[in-house]
Amino acid sequence: MSKKYYIETLGCAMNVRDSEHMIAELSLKEGYEAAESLEEADLILINTCSVREKPVHKLFSEIGQFSKRKKAGAKIGVCGCTASHLGEEIIKRAPSVDFVLGARNVSKITEVLHRPKAVEVDIDYDESSYAFGEFRTSLYKAFINISIGCDKQCSFCIVPHTRGEEISIPAELILQEAQKAARTGAKEIFLLGQNVNNYGRRFSGEHPKMDFTDLLKAVSEIEEVERIRFTSPHPLHMDDAFLEEFAKNPKICKSMHMPLQSGSTRILKAMKRGYSKEWFLDRAFRLREMVPDVSISTDIIVGFPGERDEDFEDTMDVIEQVRFEQIFSFKYSPRPMTPAREYEGQVPDEVGSKRLKRVQERHNEMLDEMKEERLGRLYEVYFEELKPGGMVAGRTGNNWLVHARGSEELLGRTARVKIVETSRLGSVGEIVA
Ligand code: SF4
Incomplete structure (x- = not known):
């Protein structure tokens, strides 16, 4: 009988791809197949993210739960960014973990698997020319x-x-x-x-x-x-x-992610982003001039150390001027090994929360206006997923999620769709060709 893996992936698209690479290696070299549940798995992988603090806290409680639920003899591996940053500390704090594999070492998955308590977290390791299996x-x-x-x-x-x-x-x-x-x-x-x-x-x-x-x-x-x-x-x-x-x-x-982080040139300097508010606006306006229908998304951090009310107003000003279709907004969270952690002027939590609320509320108002503009318009939608109730889901070129009535034969195809219903989260359309 083939061995089974269960993988949990947190964080960004890079982590999703790293998980795909590990799955490809495991199935190609060790004959692993996906488990239906954690309880059935011979190998449990947690591919972690450490960009914010919350997922790191969650990791240890999750390891505890997984070790209780796993079948006898099943191994647990912690991979990804938290593995790189905490290394062997993970095994010290959670002895049920069998190995730790850093974000830059995923090509070694089939090797560490057989080395009890292995810790591979070399951030200088060069796997840029490694031809991973396909998955x-x-x-x-x-x-x-x-x-x-x-x-x-x-x-x-x-x-x-x-x-x-x-x-x-x-x-x-x-x-x-x-x-x-x-x-x-x-x-x-x-x-x-x-x-x-x-x-x-x-x-x-x-x-x-x-x-x-x-x-x-x-x-x-x-x-x-x-x-x-x-x-x-x-x-x-x-x-x-x-x-x-x-x-x-x-x-x-025609969808561009432009991570702003802050609209204040003073804060951008402290963040070491290398551009100013003016440069960011210039690029966003140039982009809209060239591609009027472009959808621009962004990342915003509020409450960065030293952020004053006027700095935050600069961020709000960029939001007003650019009208982002999507904003991934966060309250600043100090991370280990980063210079900003030591900066003076840490912003009180309640101030950060208030600012975050303002960004999100204003963005929701803007989304409500934008969704109205989509109604009745025609878009090319590339369909990728079957949905319950005889529906399929796909995305327009400018990255809006669209559901339409249809079946499997639409998957992997682009169809012209008229938008008949919209919400903040997506639209419903009718296929016209
Ligand atoms: S560009 Fe800046 S925010 Fe993005 S991954 Fe590099 S250091 Fe982090």
């Missing part, structure tokens, strides 16, 4: 890593300490992967990296020079690829050539 969570969309690590040193962020220095994955590997995925039904390619538009800054070994704009062009030349998305680009590297390619290349979906 995709979705048949219709392929996540492809284009770089590992991050060279920025944003003062609030733990990622450079958990994923290490940035190394670009050679373009030939990315293109091979994209070609294979598109030929086997994933017509949407999702390029992933902490800082995608810094692509090509550093390769391991000799590789032809290529930047992110060139990479986008190369992926779009693969005939079977219909749609390209990417995350996360950094506002600092949004030069004209990149924005022009984004605007004119019909295969690139």
Whole structure:
């Protein structure tokens, strides 16, 4: 009988892809299959996130629960960013854990599995040229890593300490992967990296020079690829050539993530983001000028140390001016190993909560206005998922979720849809062609 794995993935799209890589390695080299439940699994993996504090606290209570529920002899492995940052402390605090595998070491999964109490958390480990086995969570969309690590040193962020220095994955590997995925039904390619538009800054070994704009062009030349998305680009590297390619290349979906973090130039400086409020607005306006229907999403941190009322008003001002379709907003949470943790002027929790509430309430009002604008309009929707009640779900190029009546034969296809109902969370449409 084959061995079974159970995996829980927290955090960002990079973690989702790391989980896919581990599953591919486990099934290719060890014959593992997915378990229906945790109780049935021979191997339980928790792929963790440490960008905020909450998931780290949750990890230890979860390990406790999983060890009670697991079957006798089943192993527990803790992987991902928290594994990188806490290392062997995890096994000391939770002896039921069998191994710890860092976010930059996922290619070693089938090796650590057989080494009792192994701790592999080397953030200098270079797996940029490692050809992982194939596994995709979705048949219709392929996540492809284009770089590992991050060279920025944003003062609030733990990622450079958990994923290490940035190394670009050679373009030939990315293109091979994209070609294979598109030929086997994933017509949407999702390029992933902490800082995608810094692509090509550093390769391991000799590789032809290529930047992110060139990479986008190369992926779009693969005939079977219909749609390209990417995350996360950094506002600092949004030069004209990149924005022009984004605007004119019909295969690139017209949704852009522009992580603002703060609208105050003073706070952006303290965050070490490398751009000003004016630069951010200039890039967002240039983008809207070139692609009027573009959907822009963002990340915002409120209550960063030293944030005064006027700094927060600058953030609100950018929200008003850019009208983001999606805002991932958070209260600042001090992370280990980050300079901002030691900054003076930590903002009281209740002030942070009030500011967060204001961002979210104003954004909800804006979403209500935006959803009205969608009613009755036609969009190209790429369908990816079957839903209960004879429905299918997909996304417009500008990343709005749309449900429509339909069945399996719509999956992996793009159809023209008229929007007949909208809410903040998505729309319902009727297929017109
Ligand atoms: S760009 Fe900044 S926020 Fe993003 S992963 Fe790198 S250090 Fe963290």
